[in-house]
Amino acid sequence: MTYTRTAALAAIGLAAALSLTACGGDDSGSGSGSAKDTSANGTPAAPAADGGAQSQGGAGSGGAQAGDGTTGSGGNGGAQAASNGSAKTTGKGQSGGKVTFCKTANLAISARYAAAGKTEGRINVTMVNRGAATCSATGFAGVDIKDADHTSNPVERGSAQPRITTLKPGEAAVFDLAYTIDPSGKSLASPTNILVTPPNETHTANLKWPSGAGAIKGAYTDVQVYPTHTAE
Structure with a gap:
């Protein structure tokens, strides 16, 4: 009886130890996986996603502003330049740059x-x-x-x-x-x-x-x- 009780206690202790070891192994595996992801992407997954969204938003916003600014300025400037060019051409004609032949x-x-x-x-x-x-x-x-x-x-x-x-x-x-x-x-x-x-x-x-x-x-x-x- 004494031997049987002792063996039973030993078995329970061994099971508990194995259970703890298994839990520790899961935590270690999870940590190792995170380390591998960080090494591959260069930055942690979650911060990289946030940073990418901010960068894309910033570039998109800046690009839209630059585009609007250029288009607005360039478009108006182009129209004014064309208008000025026409006015100058007309002015030259009126100033006698070109004289038609007598009828x-x-x-x-x-x-x-x-x-x-x-x-x-x-x-x-x-x-x-x-x-x-x-x-x-x-x-x-x-x-x-x-x-x-x-x-x-x-x-x-x-x-x-x-x-x-x-x-x-x-x-x-x-x-x-x-x-x-x-x-x-x-x-x-x-x-x-x-x-x-x-x-x-x-x-x-x-x-x-x-x-x-x-x-x-x-x-x-x-x-x-x-x-x-x-x-x-």
């Missing part, structure tokens, strides 16, 4: 004979700007000479460089038709009209051939037209 309808055009000698004939064609704005008459006018037989003959350009010819309202530009006079009285040319198309225009003015003009020697292709210039 035939706004020009008073006339022709007169200006004798250059006994052998050289010259006809001056004058164009007066009767419009309300400054315009350009720079270049060569298109000229055709109409003959008594109702044919129209184009005039060739002379060898001269155009000069800038800008006309304010009331100002005049002049260009010349030059040819050789035929004193024989046997000229085959019988001009009746001069058809003038101002530089960079498509509308034509019909002028009478000046009275007293010397006869043209050769063909109409021997007549030459020279660039416009301002009247002096």
